Amino acid sequence: MHTASDAFLEALTTAGVSYLFANFGSDHPAMLEALAAAAAAGRKVPELIICPGEMVGLSAAHGFAQATGHAQAVLVHVECGTQSLAGAIHNAAKGRIPVLIFAGASPFTQEGELPGSRNEFIHWIQDVFDQRGIVRGYVKYENEIRTGRNIAQLVGRALQIAHSDPRGPVYLVGPREVMEEAVPPVAFDPAVWSPVAPPALAPDEVPPLIDALARARRPLVVTSYLGRNPDAPDALVRLCRRLGIGVLESVPSCLNFPTDDPLYQGNQWNQPHQNPVLDAADVVLVIDSDVPWIPVVSRPRPDAAVYHIDVDPLKQQMPLWHIPARRTFRADAATALRQLDRHAAAMPLDAAAVAERTAHYAQLHDQRRRALAARERPAGDAITPEYLTACVRRHVDANTTVLSEGISSYHTICDHLGLTRPGSLLASGGGSLGWHGGAAIGVKLARPDHTVMTLAGDGCYMFSMPSVVHWMARRYQTPFLQVIYNNGGWKSPKLSMLALHPDGHASKAGDLGVGFAPASDYAGIAAAAGGAFARTVTRADELEAALDAALDAVRRERRCAVLDVVLPKL
Ligand SMILES: Cc1ncc(C[n+]2csc(CCOP(=O)(O)OP(=O)(O)O)c2C)c(N)n1
Numbered sequence: 001m002h003t004a005s006d007a008f009l010e011a012l013t014t015a016g017v018s019y020l021f022a023n024f025g026s027d028h029p030a031m032l033e034a035l036a037a038a039a040a041a042g043r044k045v046p047e048l049i050i051c052p053g054e055m056v057g058l059s060a061a062h063g064f065a066q067a068t069g070h071a072q073a074v075l076v077h078v079e080c081g082t083q084s085l086a087g088a089i090h091n092a093a094k095g096r097i098p099v100l101i102f103a104g105a106s107p108f109t110q111e112g113e114l115p116g117s118r119n120e121f122i123h124w125i126q127d128v129f130d131q132r133g134i135v136r137g138y139v140k141y142e143n144e145i146r147t148g149r150n151i152a153q154l155v156g157r158a159l160q161i162a163h164s165d166p167r168g169p170v171y172l173v174g175p176r177e178v179m180e181e182a183v184p185p186v187a188f189d190p191a192v193w194s195p196v197a198p199p200a201l202a203p204d205e206v207p208p209l210i211d212a213l214a215r216a217r218r219p220l221v222v223t224s225y226l227g228r229n230p231d232a233p234d235a236l237v238r239l240c241r242r243l244g245i246g247v248l249e250s251v252p253s254c255l256n257f258p259t260d261d262p263l264y265q266g267n268q269w270n271q272p273h274q275n276p277v278l279d280a281a282d283v284v285l286v287i288d289s290d291v292p293w294i295p296v297v298s299r300p301r302p303d304a305a306v307y308h309i310d311v312d313p314l315k316q317q318m319p320l321w322h323i324p325a326r327r328t329f330r331a332d333a334a335t336a337l338r339q340l341d342r343h344a345a346a347m348p349l350d351a352a353a354v355a356e357r358t359a360h361y362a363q364l365h366d367q368r369r370r371a372l373a374a375r376e377r378p379a380g381d382a383i384t385p386e387y388l389t390a391c392v393r394r395h396v397d398a399n400t401t402v403l404s405e406g407i408s409s410y411h412t413i414c415d416h417l418g419l420t421r422p423g424s425l426l427a428s429g430g431g432s433l434g435w436h437g438g439a440a441i442g443v444k445l446a447r448p449d450h451t452v453m454t455l456a457g458d459g460c461y462m463f464s465m466p467s468v469v470h471w472m473a474r475r476y477q478t479p480f481l482q483v484i485y486n487n488g489g490w491k492s493p494k495l496s497m498l499a500l501h502p503d504g505h506a507s508k509a510g511d512l513g514v515g516f517a518p519a520s521d522y523a524g525i526a527a528a529a530g531g532a533f534a535r536t537v538t539r540a541d542e543l544e545a546a547l548d549a550a551l552d553a554v555r556r557e558r559r560c561a562v563l564d565v566v567l568p569k570l
């Protein structure tokens with residue numbers, strides 16, 4: 001007997017989906033039967049990863065897709081499980097993460113008319129008018145599976161949309177009767193459902209853009225996420241070196257450019273001041289960025305010529321968005337950069353001007369590095385975020401992936417980790433906190449030979465559902481190091497308040513409502529839930545030994561390690 005659920009699993013498998021991150025309910029008898037039937041017959045289906053929290057499951061699929069580019073499947077229970085995806089669906093949407101979410105739905109018959117008809121009280125309670133509406137604002141495509149007969153085609157269409165730029169989550173709903181339906185096998189060839197080919201710059205557009213960059217006195221690239229394609233940073237390096245273009249990262253959610261390259265000019269987040277490199281630029285090329293600058297604090301000069309390349313240049317998912325670009329291109333960053341570099345390679349360049357620009361940026365780069373090094377010294381016994389990040393840096397090797405959810409330490413982490421390899425740094429790309437725990441599991445599944453480290457705030461640790469994360473990490477053997485930047489609560493809302501009300505009541509309030517006293521034993525939560533190595537570190541001179549011991553637990557004992565590192569209070 002071949003059911004719609006068998007056909008669904010078969011289509012996922014044929015499409016190359018490796019994992020099913022699942023949280024089951026009364027909508028899934030056919031799916032559980034299909035999984036067990038496949039196991040009994042030795043038939044390959046996506047590996048089941050049980051997720052006791054949906055938000056963690058989707059975050060794991062998010063991390064896996066960041067590491068591989070491939071969508072995985074997340075299976076949830078009707079509208080309740082869909083709601084329990086919580087902010088992870090926001091993160092997948094904003095981070096442009098391909099992932100296929102499948103939810104069951106309450107049976108639509110109640111007198112036994114069809115196999116799967118209602119037989120539990122909850123089927124009345126969980127019947128809602130618009131289940132898909134819960135995620136409609138966050139997915140690129142949503143549909144109901146109405147028959148098992150074309151379920152493979154719907155999987156093909158959903159994955160094709162998820163993997164085509166701008167990428168994103170897709171959502172399919174299958175009611176119980178449909179998922180029980182006996183169906184004939186359907187031929188399914190994923191090759192004919194492949195993602196849309198990367199869009200390039202129109203050939204006529206290349207020469208004027210290269211001309212503008214080559215003639216500029218201070219050309220600058222601003223980017224946030226071109227490094228999501230691991231081939232793009234190299235393409236950017238080649239073009240920038242050829243022309244002497246500086247690179248500024250704005251709110252980077254991945255590594256876009258090697259931070260040790262002399263053309264690298266740092267990263268800008270919420271720092272409340274004008275970025276001097278951006279201010280000096282006369283030609284600014286924005287590539288793949290949702291927030292290239294924050295106009296009220298930092299922006300290009302009014303006479304700077306701004307150009308914009310993005311797979312998603314209009315940001316149609318954002319109600320308010322604009323940068324004053326003279327020309328805007330919808331193109332894939334790596335493809336466009338290679339086109340630009342090929343054109344630049346074939347034209348005469350002013351070598352003296354290129355050398356002058358390169359030397360100018362190299363000198364600024366050097367100044368910046370020296371200033372950063374000075375900030376890494378510990379302040380007595382206290383552990384600063386800068387010192388902590390520098391200590392972590394010494395343990396990062398060529399096979400390490402770092403996940404950052406450092407929040408008020410985002411810029412410190414980018415600055416002091418000093419990473420150079422594409423793919424070595426990941427952030428959620430969204431704004432709903434708690435991504436890093438589940439994401440670490442997904443990244444470790446995708447890169448079993450890597451040391452996976454997460455650097456995250458104490459607030460983010462709590463948001464991540466650590467009991468679920470550490471239960472899963474032990475069960476599925478995905479050990480990682482989790483470093484908590486514990487500043488005693490939510491520093492960021494306090495900084496947001498001070499930016500608007502520097503001298504108001506809140507600035508003088510003793511208890512602002514953002515502190516976590518009395519603190520939990522954060523590391524102990526992970527030890528209880530998943531047998532993690534757990535240590536709290538309060539003094540600078542304890543940090544190195546604690547990192548050594550924690551990484552030994554991760555690399556040799558193959559269990560998670562949580563270091564709760566106590567920083568100066570917010
Ligand atoms: C799901 C969710 N809830 C609330 C917020 C609002 N928020 C933004 S930053 C922040 C504090 C995060 O605390 P922590 O991880 O300790 O970082 P810190 O600001 O202390 O560096 C909060 C609550 C959010 N972004 N997402």
Ligand SMILES: [Mg+2]
Pocket residue numbers: 457458459485486487488489490491
């Ligand atoms: Mg904090």
